[in-house]
Amino acid sequence: xxxxxxxxxxxxxxxxxxxxxxxxxxxxxxxxxxxxxxxxxxxxxxxxxxxxxxxxxxxxxxxxxxxxxxxxxxxxxxxxxxxxxxxxxxxxxxxxxxxxxxxxxxxxxxxxxxxxxxxxxxxxxxxxxxxxxxxxxxxxxxxxxxxxxxxxxxxxxxxxxxxxxxxxxxxxxxxxxxxxxxxxxxxxxxxxxxxxxxxxxxxxxxxxx
Amino acid sequence: xxxxxxxxxxxxxxxxxxxxxxxxxxxxxxxxxxxxxxxxxxxxxxxxxxxxxxxxxxxxxxxxxxxxxxxxxxxxxxxxxxxxxxxxxxxxxxxxxxxxx
Numbered sequence: 388x389x390x391x392x393x394x395x396x397x398x399x400x401x402x403x404x405x406x407x408x409x410x411x412x413x414x415x416x417x418x419x420x421x422x423x424x425x426x427x428x429x430x431x432x433x434x435x436x437x438x439x440x441x442x443x444x445x446x447x448x449x450x451x452x453x454x455x456x457x458x459x460x461x462x463x464x465x466x467x468x469x470x471x472x473x474x475x476x477x478x479x480x481x482x483x484x485x486x487x488x489x490x491x492x493x494x495x496x497x498x499x500x501x502x503x504x505x506x507x508x509x510x511x512x513x514x515x516x517x518x519x520x521x522x523x524x525x526x527x528x529x530x531x532x533x534x535x536x537x538x539x540x541x542x543x544x545x546x547x548x549x550x551x552x553x554x555x556x557x558x559x560x561x562x563x564x565x566x567x568x569x570x571x572x573x574x575x576x577x578x579x580x581x582x583x584x585x586x587x588x589x590x591x592x593x594x595x596x
Numbered sequence: 597x598x599x600x601x602x603x604x605x606x607x608x609x610x611x612x613x614x615x616x617x618x619x620x621x622x623x624x625x626x627x628x629x630x631x632x633x634x635x636x637x638x639x640x641x642x643x644x645x646x647x648x649x650x651x652x653x654x655x656x657x658x659x660x661x662x663x664x665x666x667x668x669x670x671x672x673x674x675x676x677x678x679x680x681x682x683x684x685x686x687x688x689x690x691x692x693x694x695x696x697x
Contacts, residue, residue: 441639
C-alpha cells in the first residue's frame with residue numbers, strides 16, 4: 388500500500404515537473420522518471436512483461452531519441468519570447484481538462500464496484516499471438532513507419548536540401564502573389580487594347596456605312 | 597482493494613496533466629512530452645483494468661500495442677520537430693504557421 392502511494396505521488400510529481408521544466412533536457416529526463424515509475428506500477432499490478440518492455444522502450448529508447456532530437460534542434464526554451472499569447476489561455480485549458488477529467492471519473496465510477504467474473508488464466512503469448520493477431524500485424528506496420536521516422540530524424544543533408552529546394556520553389560509562388568499580379572495585367576491590357584482596337588475600326592466602318 | 601483505490605488517482609492525474617499540457621505548451625518537443633504523459637496514463641489504465649478484471653494478459657497485450665504505437669508517435673513527431681526547426685528556425689508552435697492573415 389505504502390509503495391503504491393509513493394509510486395503514485397512520484398508519478399504525478401515527475402509528470403508535472405516534465406511539463407514545468409524550463410530546459411527541454413530536464414523535461415526529457417523527468418519523462419524518463421515518469422516512465423520508470425509507470426513500469427514499476429505495472430510490475431506491481433501483475434504485468435511484468437509489459438513493465439520490462441516499458442522500462443526498456445519508454446525509459447530507454449524514447450529518452451535517447453528525445454536527447455538526440457534536442458541535441459540536433461538545440462536547447463530552445465522559448466524563455467525570451469513571451470509576447471505571443473497562448474493558443475488556449477491557461478484558465479480555459481485548466482477548466483477544460485478539469486471538466487473532462489471529472490466527466491471521466493463520473494462515467495467510470497460504477498466500474499470499480501462491479502464484480503468481474505474471473506476467466507481462466509491465459510499466458511500473454513497465447514493472447515498476443517492467437518486472440519490479438521491483428522495487433523501484432525499492426526505493430527509490424529508501425530515499426531516500418533518508425534524506421535521511416537528515424538530516417539527523417541537522421542536525415543542531415545539530402546532531406547534538408549530537398550525540402551529547402553521545395554521551399555525555395557514554393558517561396559516565389561508566395562512572394563509572387565504581390566509581385567506577379569501586376570505582370571499579367573499589362574498582358575491583359577495589351578490583349579484588351581488589341582481586342583478593343585480591332586472592333587473600333589470595324590465599328591467605325593459600320594458607323595461610316 | 598487498496599491498489600484499486602490508489603491507481604485510478606495516478607491514471608486520472610496523468611491524463612489531466614497531459615491534456616492540460618497539450619493545450620498550454622507551445623514548444624513542439626514539449627508537445628510530444630505531453631502526448632507521452634497522456635499515453636502513459638492510458639497505458640496504465642489498460643494494465644490496471646486488466647488487473648482488476650482478472651485478465652491481466654489481455655490488458656498487457658493491449659498495453660504492448662500502445663507502447664509500440666506510442667514510441668512510433670514519438671519518433672515521427674521528433675523527426676517532424678527537428679525538420680521544422682531546421683527550416684523555420686524555431687520550435688514555437690505559433691511561429692511556424694504560414695497561413696497567417
